[in-house]
Amino acid sequence: MPLDGNLGRMLNRFAIAAVFVLVAAACTRTEGTQPPIDDQGYTEQMAQLAMPAKGCFKASFPKLEWQEVACVAPPNQPYPPKIGRRSPQTVGNGTDFAAEVPDLIGSATGSFARVTGVTSETGKVNGSPLAVANAYALQMNVKPFTTSLCSGHPGCLGWQQFIYSNVGYAFIQYWLETYNASCPSGWTNYPVPGSTVTDCWQNGPNAVSVATQPITNLASLRLSGTATSGGTDAVIMTTGGGSVNAANQDSILNLAAGWHGVEFVLVGDCCLSQANFNANATIVVNTVVHHGSTAAPTCVVEGFTGETNNLTLVGTPPLPTQSAPTIQSTQSNIAGSAASCSAASGIGDTHLRTFGGLLYDFQASGDFILAQTTDFVVQTRQVSGAPTWPNASINQALATQMGSTRVAICLAETPVVVDGKPTAVSDGGVLSLPSGVDVVRIGNVYLVSDQSGNSLRAVLNGGWIDASVGLGRWPTDVAGLLANPPGSLIDLVASDGTVFKTPISFEDLYQRYGESWRVAPADSLLSDCGPATEAGNPSRPFFAKDLDAPTRDRAQAICIKAGVKEGPLLDACTIDVAVLGEAAANAYVGATPPAAVGQ
Numbered sequence: 172m173p174l175d176g177n178l179g180r181m182l183n184r185f186a187i188a189a190v191f192v193l194v195a196a197a198c199t200r201t202e203g204t205q206p207p208i209d210d211q212g213y214t215e216q217m218a219q220l221a222m223p224a225k226g227c228f229k230a231s232f233p234k235l236e237w238q239e240v241a242c243v244a245p246p247n248q249p250y251p252p253k254i255g256r257r258s259p260q261t262v263g264n265g266t267d268f269a270a271e272v273p274d275l276i277g278s279a280t281g282s283f284a285r286v287t288g289v290t291s292e293t294g295k296v297n298g299s300p301l302a303v304a305n306a307y308a309l310q311m312n313v314k315p316f317t318t319s320l321c322s323g324h325p326g327c328l329g330w331q332q333f334i335y336s337n338v339g340y341a342f343i344q345y346w347l348e349t350y351n352a353s354c355p356s357g358w359t360n361y362p363v364p365g366s367t368v369t370d371c372w373q374n375g376p377n378a379v380s381v382a383t384q385p386i387t388n389l390a391s392l393r394l395s396g397t398a399t400s401g402g403t404d405a406v407i408m409t410t411g412g413g414s415v416n417a418a419n420q421d422s423i424l425n426l427a428a429g430w431h432g433v434e435f436v437l438v439g440d441c442c443l444s445q446a447n448f449n450a451n452a453t454i455v456v457n458t459v460v461h462h463g464s465t466a467a468p469t470c471v472v473e474g475f476t477g478e479t480n481n482l483t484l485v486g487t488p489p490l491p492t493q494s495a496p497t498i499q500s501t502q503s504n505i506a507g508s509a510a511s512c513s514a515a516s517g518i519g520d521t522h523l524r525t526f527g528g529l530l531y532d533f534q535a536s537g538d539f540i541l542a543q544t545t546d547f548v549v550q551t552r553q554v555s556g557a558p559t560w561p562n563a564s565i566n567q568a569l570a571t572q573m574g575s576t577r578v579a580i581c582l583a584e585t586p587v588v589v590d591g592k593p594t595a596v597s598d599g600g601v602l603s604l605p606s607g608v609d610v611v612r613i614g615n616v617y618l619v620s621d622q623s624g625n626s627l628r629a630v631l632n633g634g635w636i637d638a639s640v641g642l643g644r645w646p647t648d649v650a651g652l653l654a655n656p657p658g659s660l661i662d663l664v665a666s667d668g669t670v671f672k673t674p675i676s677f678e679d680l681y682q683r684y685g686e687s688w689r690v691a692p693a694d695s696l697l698s699d700c701g702p703a704t705e706a707g708n709p710s711r712p713f714f715a716k717d718l719d720a721p722t723r724d725r726a727q728a729i730c731i732k733a734g735v736k737e738g739p740l741l742d743a744c745t746i747d748v749a750v751l752g753e754a755a756a757n758a759y760v761g762a763t764p765p766a767a768v769g770q
Contacts, residue, residue: 214409218278218395219461222419225403227379232413242418245342245378248297248441249361250310251370251477252330252348259509259601259609259620263438263445263479268500268510269314270460270468271432278397278461281311281435283389284499285455292386295444296338305385307437307446309335311396311406312475314432315348318424324350329424330475333396333406335381336440341394341408341416342378345423347371364443379418381408389454394435398427432471433460438478446480453503454482460496468496470512472624472643484510487641509618511626511641515653517541518637518758519747520563521553525653526642527660528766529673530739533652534564534713535681537706538690538697540651540666541569542640547625548572549640549651550690552697554704560750562713565635567704570696573621576606580617580629581700582636587617588699630758635751637758652688661767673769681708712770715745722749735759739768 213232220235222228228237257265270279294306311333318329330346347358347370354360354371361370384392391411398404404426405419435458439445460468472484482502487510500510515526517533524530526542536555540548549571556563570579577590585593587602587610594610596602596617602610607622620626624643629636640653656664663671665687671679685708690696692703715723723745730744733756740759747755 213413214282214393214395214407214415215280215459217409217415218280218397218407222403222405222417225419225421227377228417228419229379230415230417237417240379242377243340243380245340245344245374246297246336246338246441247374249359249372250308250332250334250344250441251361251363251372251443252315252346252475253477254363254443255365256603256607256622257474259611259618260483261479262482262484262502263436263474264477265474265622266472266484266510267434267436267474268458268484268498268512269432269434269471269473269475270458270496270498271314271471272460272462272464272466272468272496273431274462274464275427276398276430276433276460276462277427278395279311279433279435280393280395280459281309282393282457282459283454284457285453286390287453288451288505289386289389289448289454290452291449292446294439294446295442296440297442302447305337305383306440307337307386307480308440308478309392309394309408310436310438310476310478311394312434312436313396313426313430314475316424316426316429316431318347318429320347320355320424321350324352327351329426329429331404331424331426332476333394335392335394335406335408337383338440339381339383340378341381341406342418343375343396343404343406343420345373345375373423375404375418375420375423377418377420379406379408379416381416382410384410386448389437396433398422398430400427402427433458434474434476436474436476436480438476438480441478443477445478448481448504451505452482453501453505456500456502458498462496466496468498470498470645472510472512487511487514509620509626509628509641511624511643512645513642513647514639515542516637516639517551517566517653519743519755520556520560520565520635520750522743522747523652524765525655525660525663526645526649527655529655529661529663529769530743530765530767531663531673531769532712532714533680533685534562534709535685535689535707536564536704538692538695538703539685540688540690541638542642542649542651542653544625544642544647544649546574546623547621547642548696549627549638550696551638552700552704555707556750560713562709562711563746563750564709565751566638567636568697568700569627569629569636569638570699571619571627572696573608573619573625574606576604576608577696577699578608578610578619578627579697579699580619580627580631580636582631582634583700586631587612591699632751632754652685661769663769673767675769677712713746715742715749718746718749729753730756730759733757733760735762736764738764740764
């Protein structure tokens with residue numbers, strides 16, 4: 172079901188929706204092939220075109236050839252890995268979308284699919300305390316990997332960055348994370364702030380000079396990184412008009428043997444700094460991975476760099492399948508939605524939308540499992556609308572177990588209960604628990620999230636709660652009322668693995684499927700919100716067409732005025748407004764239609 176209510180710009184930041192798509196973006200050069208007229212296609216071809224030697228090179232559209240140029244020294248500043256816990260609100264320092272594949276990535280390209288409202292950006296250059304305009308860096312950061320240089324140092328991993336510093340350089344920086352000893356010759360010690368850990372870093376020997384770019388040129392910028400087995404690593408930076416710049420050098424960490432994940436991000440220029448955009452700015456970031464397959468990458472809510480920007484990672488659309496695997500993320504300081512790799516919801520009385528996008532009504536009462544993975548579970552308590560609406564139910568309470576931490580959201584004076592203890596969370600505040608779980612409150616919206624990117628969003632509407640569940644990794648194995656069986660987006664699966672094809676019979680929906688996800692009182696996380704309600708099932712289906720005509724017409728008019736279009740969402744909105752009141756229409760404003768409808 173729709174996941175955003177008309178709750179104000181800041182409330183929308185914590186909605187759960189999906190922003191994970193695949194787009195075609197790769198092109199391989201063959202003899203006689205002419206470059207496409209667009210710069211992006213040209214950039215992709217140049218990224219796949221081997222450089223004739225080690226060193227620095229330039230190319231200009233439309234020529235498909237590298238011309239050698241003089242190299243320059245890279246800036247002597249560290250761009251360190253993430254430290255501490257990630258923030259649920261700021262891009263960078265662990266908060267981003269990364270693409271992961273089981274095979275090896277050979278190259279990746281980052282670009283900006285859309286840039287809106289961006290007029291200025293400020294940051295600090297090379298650790299300077301003074302903020303100046305257009306101080307930022309583009310980073311293609313690999314997921315930390317095993318390298319022989321870490322031998323003898325438990326917990327040590329290699330980490331590599333392909334960087335464009337807007338001071339005017341493109342270069343590669345190498346790290347040995349958690350080395351915890353004096354660094355090898357040629358490496359610089361980096362004591363990790365706030366810990367006893369020591370990392371090591373060094374730049375590659377060469378940087379290529381690139382003209383500095385105002386932030387208003389963002390849409391024309393592209394950054395690529397490549398790794399060749401037994402050969403070289405290269406960073407490739409493209410600016411407007413098809414000007415391509417590259418530095419090619421010997422591999423230091425042997426990335427080609429361990430590259431399985433990557434993020435592309437715009438952040439501050441070195442030294443844990445932040446890139447600060449003007450208000451009302453939005454960027455849509457593309458990360459294309461080339462890994463010898465058309466298989467889609469796994470989306471993971473994670474990032475690797477310690478630098479940040481002042482935007483919020485938002486959204487989660489569905490995952491179509493196309494030829495060039497790409498993660499596309501939206502980052503904005505306008506009203507948006509909290510990040511997840513896949514999302515599902517339970518809205519109104521009670522309309523469920525699964526992670527696959529199937530919309531169906533579930534009007535049973537009692538405690539149920541909404542979603543469950545290996546280390547994350549969400550339960551809901553549904554209560555009957557009897558006597559007025561005996562065949563409808565609403566969410567009265569929600570609870571989640573994230574690792575060792577249990578958080579319940581109740582319709583009570585103190586809604587948040589942490590490990591059995593009512594806990595106040597101030598409006599606009601963040602409750603950061605020692606386990607890594609964060610609880611954020613904006614008005615009547617509560618977002619509970621863990622360091623893996625899993626989340627529960629609860630909108631308290633006085634008499635009912637709208638629920639949204641986000642997953643920090645997709646695809647992943649998930650079960651519950653919000654799950655679909657493997658390989659299907661339109662069917663349902665019971666706890667014993669029985670698959671129910673849609674349309675599903677009323678008896679199967681409640682007596683077999685629904686009962687399989689009912690939670691026994693001894694296993695309920697919802698006891699923190701009081702004793703269990705009476706368990707029951709509706710006597711018959713209840714849809715908008717079952718309302719009397721005056722009630723239906725009035726409720727439907729309210730939904731249409733709110734902008735809800737004809738179709739299943741209008742039907743759901745109509746029955747919600749009739750049963751719950753006019754405010755129930757808020758949850759449908761701007762909602763995406765479901766992928767399928769189960770009756």
